[in-house]
Amino acid sequence: MVAKRIIPCLDVRDGSTVKGINFNDITRVGDPVSMGIRYSEQGADELVYLDISATREGRSTFLNLVTQIASNINIPFTVGGGISTIEHAADLLKAGADKISVNSAAVKSPSLISEIASKYGSQYIVVAIDAKFDGEKWEVMTHGGTKSGGRELFDWVNEVQMRGVGEILLTSMNHDGTKEGYPVELFRELSSILTVPIIASGGAGSASHIADVLTEGRADAALAASVFHYGTIKIADLKRELFNQGIDIRL
């Protein structure tokens, strides 16, 4: 059985990791490469680096950083943040990224997904989706959740899969930041209609939330940021706990 994956997500601005972290023996706090190495040593199954730079200089720093990450880290990593063209996707591949994640640009022009998948393979493209429940339906949001993407979630995930995506990273905006857990029913429903892997993101406050979304929710992976960065959940402890519950986990 393929193991359920635990994925820490690092936000990077102008070449530095934004969120703090409780690794007391890292000399250069905020260095995304050192943090990635440390997470990988703790047992992270993959890493996600999101570029949140707002400037052109910041983005070019990020490209250099991707080269550094690729030469220092021996587990797969995904990069995302503002990727909107096939040229940008090509630059990141050349720099050594294993996968890229595309969000708003895919909603705006869905053909980008098919183009990247056919040129570089499905394994290279992750579509990240921010969805918001409005009481009746799940709406796809873009631009960091600030704008409506004009798509309904189930309709969108079907199109994304049909266009050849390698996996889907889904964040519920209703749950993100609450630390009260994931929308387990939603993930279970999506998992029953999709064949591509689903990464659950947003809402983890405890190990049991992660266990729930991986078992009841049938998600293939769980991604989190602050609970790992602030040490609320330690990856090695989390994985041991999930393993002890009988979940397929790589220790």
Place this chain on the structure above:
Amino acid sequence: MIAVIDYDTGNLCSLGNAISRLGADYIITDDINTIRAASKVILPGVGEASTAMQKLRDKGLDRVVGELTAPVLGICIGLQLMCSWSEEGDTGCLGIFPNRVLRLRPSAQFIESGKGNLKIPHMGWNRIDSLKTNLFKNIESGTYQYFVHSYAPEIAENERYAIAVTEHGDSFASALNLRNFYGTQFHPEKSGAQGELIIKNFLEL
């Protein structure tokens, strides 16, 4: 010198980085003489099988690989191209291994288990078992390696060449060996310390 065959199929960074971390030198090349003279040859690759096979033919490398006498390691699509035929794009391959490459499918047992849909691509860490040969020296059965693929070499009746077996929906051959030819369906270059040990073992063959 280690030759990594360049036939325009994807990212060679991670493989090159992994070899460098082991302190070895390598050259990324499509030059036939360089490849023939190399002490070790790696055939990497991602993407679609029939397209990748066509690229090998375009460079005249399809006639070279099977005749090499140095240890050769195919990774992912590289392994698949060393098999006889791939269902992906219905393409004939190099035929070094007689195994066919088939799309991953759930076995009847998997369907009955009620585990839900078989996820394709098979993406993530999975176990390699029934390990054979020095490629897996000091690697324990059940070790996790990183996989990303939708097709895989079948386990044939009276299978003779499988040196690792993995299960995703059904069992498939996750590594093959015949004489100096080796191939892994997983990516040792992305599989942490254990993956690096497998590359090191290959370099020491």
